[in-house]
Amino acid sequence: MRGVIYLFSIFMVVVAAYWSYSVTYKTQDKLEVAEKLRREIGRERQAIAVLRADWAYLNAPERLEMLVAQNVSRLGLKPMIPERFAELYEIDPPQPDDGMEPVAIIGLDDLTPRLGASPAPMPRPVGVRNR
Amino acid sequence: MTDRDDDLIRVLAEEAGAEEVLADRADRRRKKMADRRKLLGDRAQFRLVLISAVFLACFGALGGKMAILAASEPSEPRISRGDQTETLASGRRAIVDRRGRLLAVDLPVHAIYAHPRELKAAGVDPKWAAKMLAQTIDGVDKEEQLKLLSKRKGLIWVKRPATPVERQKVHDLGIPGVHFGERETRVYPAGRMGAHILGGYKVEEETVFHATLAGRSGVERALDEELRDPHKVAEPLALSIDLTAQTALTRIMDEALKRYRAKAGVAVLMDVRNGEVISLVSLPDFDPNFRPDANADEVKAVRPMMNRAAEGVFELGSTFKLFLAAQALDQGVARLDTMVDTTGPIVMGGHKIRDFHRMPPRMSLRDVIIESSNTGTSRLALAIGPDAQKSFLGDLGFLKATSLEIAESRLGHPILPRNWGRLQTMTISFGHGLAATPLHLAAGYAAMVNGGFKVNPTLRKDAPAPTEADRVISTETSVAMRELLRAIVAEGMGRKANVPGYEVGGKTGTADKPKPGGYHRDKTIGTFASVFPTSNPKYVLIITLDEPVEYVNGKALRTAGWTAAPVTGVAIRHLAPILGMRPKPEIKPKAKNLVEARSQ
Numbered sequence: 174m175r176g177v178i179y180l181f182s183i184f185m186v187v188v189a190a191y192w193s194y195s196v197t198y199k200t201q202d203k204l205e206v207a208e209k210l211r212r213e214i215g216r217e218r219q220a221i222a223v224l225r226a227d228w229a230y231l232n233a234p235e236r237l238e239m240l241v242a243q244n245v246s247r248l249g250l251k252p253m254i255p256e257r258f259a260e261l262y263e264i265d266p267p268q269p270d271d272g273m274e275p276v277a278i279i280g281l282d283d284l285t286p287r288l289g290a291s292p293a294p295m296p297r298p299v300g301v302r303n304r
Numbered sequence: 305m306t307d308r309d310d311d312l313i314r315v316l317a318e319e320a321g322a323e324e325v326l327a328d329r330a331d332r333r334r335k336k337m338a339d340r341r342k343l344l345g346d347r348a349q350f351r352l353v354l355i356s357a358v359f360l361a362c363f364g365a366l367g368g369k370m371a372i373l374a375a376s377e378p379s380e381p382r383i384s385r386g387d388q389t390e391t392l393a394s395g396r397r398a399i400v401d402r403r404g405r406l407l408a409v410d411l412p413v414h415a416i417y418a419h420p421r422e423l424k425a426a427g428v429d430p431k432w433a434a435k436m437l438a439q440t441i442d443g444v445d446k447e448e449q450l451k452l453l454s455k456r457k458g459l460i461w462v463k464r465p466a467t468p469v470e471r472q473k474v475h476d477l478g479i480p481g482v483h484f485g486e487r488e489t490r491v492y493p494a495g496r497m498g499a500h501i502l503g504g505y506k507v508e509e510e511t512v513f514h515a516t517l518a519g520r521s522g523v524e525r526a527l528d529e530e531l532r533d534p535h536k537v538a539e540p541l542a543l544s545i546d547l548t549a550q551t552a553l554t555r556i557m558d559e560a561l562k563r564y565r566a567k568a569g570v571a572v573l574m575d576v577r578n579g580e581v582i583s584l585v586s587l588p589d590f591d592p593n594f595r596p597d598a599n600a601d602e603v604k605a606v607r608p609m610m611n612r613a614a615e616g617v618f619e620l621g622s623t624f625k626l627f628l629a630a631q632a633l634d635q636g637v638a639r640l641d642t643m644v645d646t647t648g649p650i651v652m653g654g655h656k657i658r659d660f661h662r663m664p665p666r667m668s669l670r671d672v673i674i675e676s677s678n679t680g681t682s683r684l685a686l687a688i689g690p691d692a693q694k695s696f697l698g699d700l701g702f703l704k705a706t707s708l709e710i711a712e713s714r715l716g717h718p719i720l721p722r723n724w725g726r727l728q729t730m731t732i733s734f735g736h737g738l739a740a741t742p743l744h745l746a747a748g749y750a751a752m753v754n755g756g757f758k759v760n761p762t763l764r765k766d767a768p769a770p771t772e773a774d775r776v777i778s779t780e781t782s783v784a785m786r787e788l789l790r791a792i793v794a795e796g797m798g799r800k801a802n803v804p805g806y807e808v809g810g811k812t813g814t815a816d817k818p819k820p821g822g823y824h825r826d827k828t829i830g831t832f833a834s835v836f837p838t839s840n841p842k843y844v845l846i847i848t849l850d851e852p853v854e855y856v857n858g859k860a861l862r863t864a865g866w867t868a869a870p871v872t873g874v875a876i877r878h879l880a881p882i883l884g885m886r887p888k889p890e891i892k893p894k895a896k897n898l899v900e901a902r903s904q
Binding site: 219222223225226228229230232233234235238252253254255257258260 | 406411412491494495496497548550552805877880886887
């Protein structure tokens, strides 16, 4: 009986040792992966910072001014002064001139499905009576 | 003693007393056994306790480690730098404007350095190496490089900072002993726009592996600690500056300096409600990416690095008259329709105070301000008294340097009269004898029109609005000041600053430039302090030109009404739409009343 117990515990010790070794190595592998990822994130962040700086440089006020001046015949951009002040919604969206006639003009009402021939009656607001 | 011994005794000694001896022996034996059992038991118990203690300790350690792992924060992303790895947190925070556009940011670059000893050990001819390096990179001198490379020991810098392209080119040369180190450099994508606000950086400590950047001037220096804070490195610092407005204002001031042949110019645009500086221009300026050498003669002559808005103290002239009017109204010394004696000149202490042009002998306070009468404000200032004047100007912040978050602001300490007597009170009432920065004036005017609250100029976005504790004048007085400023632009000396649709109000101020022992007769500083829109003021704009001159019919005009005022008009015309302000349709006063209307 005693021998069985001894054998069993030796077996268990071996199993536990194997398990703990494998876990240790797995952890080390994962740590390495994590470290690699961290470096990659660091590199990516740095790349983002560089791209941001590049974007800011390309959009630097002095550069934009120069580009506007160079392309004045194409873009026709002018300084914003009170006479030209308008909100975005006040301006007609520019139509792309692709040399083609507009095919059809679709009204939004035509797109909504209708039940039967006559449009469905509007539900009467609650609490309002005909007088 | 064994059982056999006992039997032997029993057999051999069949005599009396033997039984006793045996009993005695058995007794002793039992006792001994009990002792031994007890000893073994104790030992076993001790072992059990020991084992459980060891197990407890082990499991405790495991549990503790798990708790630490569970509670620990994920570590910072890393980047490799040369031989060692360092956390990214060594960088400096970016600076953005109020709409998130980058104004300053760190960029990874390289430093190229060489070990002459390694060069020698590899058998490389220093002449050849110097020639190759000079050919490859701009700004590397062959002779100088050769001298350095021929040295025996140490480390020499070839170029720092070097761009990635330069690094690659030098790398491709493959010269042994030439190495690269990682660096960070600071770039200012907007160039000279906002240069004085941002300031600049310097390399604080440098090794082969890294360099620490520190603020040198401007925001970079004043908020150095915040910019270095490793916990916030990922979130940029937002300033109150609007880059578009800053650019527009810089351009307009460029033109103004040319047009009026001025030596220098300052423009400050401030939010009247909380003192946020929307843009701040000081000309001449510089590009922080290519900081000029402050010791060069041509730089010394122009002083482009001086922030004239924050550290330049000038006498601001008649713009101060508004403060006198506000105080007179607020303290009940006068009302806007109170008639004031404007006969001149006033002679006091060997000084003559006179008006710029002929004026009627008596004028209402309103007209005194609109017509800008020095004699009128002087008499009112005497009625207010030196102490009250001083404390009022103190409340507005004119007695100490501003708290703007740039390193130079503490240099802008106002110049106050040594002896604040009656004469000084009179001259200060029209802006002479007390010199302050344009920023002081902006904050003062903001307090005049924002309902009467003192504001502190600030570069931080979303600055808190002042509270009732910061009140300097009553709301009624503030409303009167708005109307007064509007009247000056609508009908007074500031007409050239008018912009239809934006209800501009403002006050001119022309100060003769001081020279040792007096004032120049033909050198002035023209200032125009404006507010728009006066019905509900949002911004105050201060424009100051140093030695401006305008020629009309061959006559040189140097007053602010002819110089700074028209510049203000142009500036507001361009700035207001940029700031998202819609022009108000102006109702032209056709007729004063119905009778007049019918008769037309």
